[in-house]
Amino acid sequence: MSERALRIRFDDVGKAYRRRHLKSFLLKDILRGLAREEDETDRFWALRHVGFEVREGETVAVLGQNGSGKSTTLSLVAGACHPTEGRVSVRGRIAPMLALGVGFEPDMTAPENAYVNASLLGVSREELTERLEVILRFAELGDFVDTPVRHFSTGMTARLGFAVAMHVDADILLVDEVLAVGDGAFQTKCLARIRELHDEGRTMLFVTHDLAAAREICTRGIWIREGEIAVDAPIEECLAEYQAFLDQR
Numbered sequence: 718m719s720e721r722a723l724r725i726r727f728d729d730v731g732k733a734y735r736r737r738h739l740k741s742f743l744l745k746d747i748l749r750g751l752a753r754e755e756d757e758t759d760r761f762w763a764l765r766h767v768g769f770e771v772r773e774g775e776t777v778a779v780l781g782q783n784g785s786g787k788s789t790t791l792s793l794v795a796g797a798c799h800p801t802e803g804r805v806s807v808r809g810r811i812a813p814m815l816a817l818g819v820g821f822e823p824d825m826t827a828p829e830n831a832y833v834n835a836s837l838l839g840v841s842r843e844e845l846t847e848r849l850e851v852i853l854r855f856a857e858l859g860d861f862v863d864t865p866v867r868h869f870s871t872g873m874t875a876r877l878g879f880a881v882a883m884h885v886d887a888d889i890l891l892v893d894e895v896l897a898v899g900d901g902a903f904q905t906k907c908l909a910r911i912r913e914l915h916d917e918g919r920t921m922l923f924v925t926h927d928l929a930a931a932r933e934i935c936t937r938g939i940w941i942r943e944g945e946i947a948v949d950a951p952i953e954e955c956l957a958e959y960q961a962f963l964d965q966r
Contacts, residue, residue: 723808724889724920725771725794730803732789733760763789764944767803773888774918778931778952780959781941787924790941791891794922809888809920810839814879821874823867827858830866831881840885848884855910856880857903876903883910890914890921908934928956 736759764786771777779787792798793805795813821830831852835845853862856876866874911934915921925931931938931952938955940948948958
């Protein structure tokens with residue numbers, strides 16, 4: 718049996734952000750700033766020396782405390798930012814669920830925004846038309862379907878973004894804490910849809926603080942601690958080590 722296709726690869730990846738400095742107006746201060754441009758003290762490394770591979774069909778929980786580098790990892794996979802060092806390789810259509818509803822046009826209705834959003838994910842108008850009814854029903858917008866999105870609540874906007882991303886036949890799903898949207902019933906529906914996609918063999922990176930959901934959905938875990946990988950192991954082993962760390966705090 719042939720090895721499953723490689724979907725994501727990080728080769729010694731680092732992502733740095735420059736710390737904020739007060740803008741200088743004097744020429745001597747500007748020149749001094751240029752001279753120290755590469756000074757390491759000016760940099761904050763969100764990730765450093767990160768390397769891993771994810772193959773087709775894997776569902777990987779990305780664990781860690783706030784500020785550990787989890788969301789930066791997903792942003793690098795999505796192409797929303799680029800590594801400062803190392804290389805990120807991604808193969809396949811990506812459906813990022815990182816900031817649901819960002820980019821929606823407020824004066825457009827839900828169907829109109831669904832077409833635009835899907836096109837950005839590489840889905841043709843014909844493909845989206847076939848799925849539009851399912852998407853709108855999943856989003857539970859009720860009588861607001863034909864209302865401009867500017868009148869939506871935050872939850873309604875997020876549900877529409879989630880529904881589109883979950884129904885575009887992506888090869889790779891990037892899920893960042895989106896299960897916090899909606900009530901318990903909607904979250905249950907979201908988890909059921911994620912399980913369906915897992916059973917279909919989709920590849921997924923799943924950022925969550927919900928360890929029970931990670932155990933239910935994922936087969937592998939990557940724990941990121943202070944920008945570096947602390948554990949990369951089967952999900953039960955990773956969860957056990959991460960929970961032990963949390964219990965000590």
